[in-house]
Amino acid sequence: MDHLRRLGKGISVPIEPDAEGFTGRECPDPDCQGYFKVEFGTGLEGTGLPCHCPYCGYAAPHDEFWTREQLEYAKSVALRRVSDAVHKDLKKLEFEHKPRGGFGIGFSMKVNRSRRPPIHRYREKLLETDLVCGNCTLRYSVYGVFAFCPDCGVHNSLQIFHKNLDVIEKMLDLAAETDQELGQRLIENALEDCVSAFDGFGRELCRAHADKSSNPAKLGRISFQNLDRARSRVLEAFGVDLSASVAS
Numbered sequence: 001m002d003h004l005r006r007l008g009k010g011i012s013v014p015i016e017p018d019a020e021g022f023t024g025r026e027c028p029d030p031d032c033q034g035y036f037k038v039e040f041g042t043g044l045e046g047t048g049l050p051c052h053c054p055y056c057g058y059a060a061p062h063d064e065f066w067t068r069e070q071l072e073y074a075k076s077v078a079l080r081r082v083s084d085a086v087h088k089d090l091k092k093l094e095f096e097h098k099p100r101g102g103f104g105i106g107f108s109m110k111v112n113r114s115r116r117p118p119i120h121r122y123r124e125k126l127l128e129t130d131l132v133c134g135n136c137t138l139r140y141s142v143y144g145v146f147a148f149c150p151d152c153g154v155h156n157s158l159q160i161f162h163k164n165l166d167v168i169e170k171m172l173d174l175a176a177e178t179d180q181e182l183g184q185r186l187i188e189n190a191l192e193d194c195v196s197a198f199d200g201f202g203r204e205l206c207r208a209h210a211d212k213s214s215n216p217a218k219l220g221r222i223s224f225q226n227l228d229r230a231r232s233r234v235l236e237a238f239g240v241d242l243s244a245s246v247a248s
């Protein structure tokens with residue numbers, strides 16, 4: 001069984017990145033199972049580093065984040081290689097003894113198989129947002145916008161908030177350079193976007209740190225469009241006074 005023996009004690013099946021350089025990952029937490037992608041070679045350097053789910057924050061070794069499609073593909077490739085090796089070894093045992101004389105009996109052994117085990121191909125999924133972590137520079141892709149960095153575990157809510165503020169600042173700069181009517185409309189839109197950005201930032205911070213809240217079920221009711229109400233509810237939920245760090 002030479003061919004089978006050459007496979008050794010394990011079969012290595014490479015998982016190739018997609019056209020954008022991303023490799024799919026899937027959260028092993030059964031309550032999440034969120035799908036995301038990372039670009040290996042960016043982000044933190046070192047061996048044995050954990051992976052963090054960008055949606056729920058679950059952390060575990062990278063070899064626990066294989067997607068179900070990747071595992072099915074790897075199993076099918078391994079089965080194909082074992083099947084091919086066994087087939088080649090059995091083919092080497094083929095023989096044929098032709099009959100001799102008028103009443104001789106001949107016998108032979110031929111090895112055939114109807115088809116090889118199929119390979120379960122897959123494609124990485126398209127996601128909504130490509131991000132670069134502002135803390136460790138990992139490039140990753142997720143559903144939605146807000147996420148934990150799969151490498152360093154830092155939540156990107158502040159990074160996204162700053163990006164929104166940069167856009168708002170550009171809108172205000174443009175308003176100062178255009179006619180009064182259009183400028184007024186740009187200022188109004190910038191104000192609405194600023195309020196929405198702060199509200200989204202606050203809500204996402206509450207969601208990301210729900211495990212530290214006294215009552216996680218109430219966090220969904222917190223709106224940061226009314227600062228006085230938000231202050232009292234954050235104080236109740238987290239024991240943090242938002243006004244304590246604001247100069248009077």
